[in-house]
Amino acid sequence: MGNAERRAIPKRIHWAVDSMDLRPGQQVLEIGFGNGMAISLVHKLIAPDGHIHGIEQSEVQVERGSSRNSWAHKHGMLTLEHAPLATAELRPDRYDVVFATNLNIFWTGDVSAELAMIKASLRPGGTFYLFYEEPAPAKTEQVAAKVTSALETAGFTVEVIPSPTPTQWGVRAAG
Numbered sequence: 001m002g003n004a005e006r007r008a009i010p011k012r013i014h015w016a017v018d019s020m021d022l023r024p025g026q027q028v029l030e031i032g033f034g035n036g037m038a039i040s041l042v043h044k045l046i047a048p049d050g051h052i053h054g055i056e057q058s059e060v061q062v063e064r065g066s067s068r069n070s071w072a073h074k075h076g077m078l079t080l081e082h083a084p085l086a087t088a089e090l091r092p093d094r095y096d097v098v099f100a101t102n103l104n105i106f107w108t109g110d111v112s113a114e115l116a117m118i119k120a121s122l123r124p125g126g127t128f129y130l131f132y133e134e135p136a137p138a139k140t141e142q143v144a145a146k147v148t149s150a151l152e153t154a155g156f157t158v159e160v161i162p163s164p165t166p167t168q169w170g171v172r173a174a175g
């Protein structure tokens with residue numbers, strides 16, 4: 001990835017990826033990866049022997065994410081799956097890090113089954129991260145409250161990540 005391409009990635013995505021303390025060799029899952037911008041940053045941090053699994057329900061976005069990250073795919077570091085999270089097959093004890101950015105399912109409805117699946121898929125000591133950017137601070141607070149409640153009900157221990165702006169919010173959840 002060139003400098004121009006890197007600069008074109010929104011600051012909220014850089015913030016999310018920088019907040020996750022990713023290390024070489026880690027096994028990572030991104031849910032709802034969109035056009036794959038975060039993946040293009042993550043694979044460099046977990047190289048050479050880490051792996052990213054991406055789940056995305058939109059076929060168009062799977063194509064975009066795949067084309068943006070063809071290098072990682074070619075080098076066996078990336079598997080992209082076209083599926084909604086609810087029907088994706090997550091192996092237990094598989095991931096060091098599971099994350100999503102701006103994925104609204106965690107505050108718009110009942111995701112208890114999905115959160116149980118994510119919790120089981122984390123290796124011991126693994127972490128689930130969620131990041132949001134909303135148009136206004138009040139909305140961000142509303143999202144934060146709903147996401148926190150869903151995570152705590154599912155049995156995660158929640159720690160808020162210091163955010164660079166009042167419209168951004170991120171959380172680190174231990175299983």
Ligand SMILES: C[S@@+](CC[C@H](N)C(=O)[O-])C[C@H]1O[C@@H](n2cnc3c(N)ncnc32)[C@H](O)[C@@H]1O
Pocket residue numbers: 031032033034035055056057058061083084085086100101102103104105
């Ligand atoms: C608002 S976009 C965010 C995309 C990217 N993560 C970002 O921050 O730019 C949400 C993405 O999640 C995908 N998505 C929504 N619900 C999903 C689900 N249940 N399972 C998998 N992907 C989902 C959508 O297709 C969309 O690409």
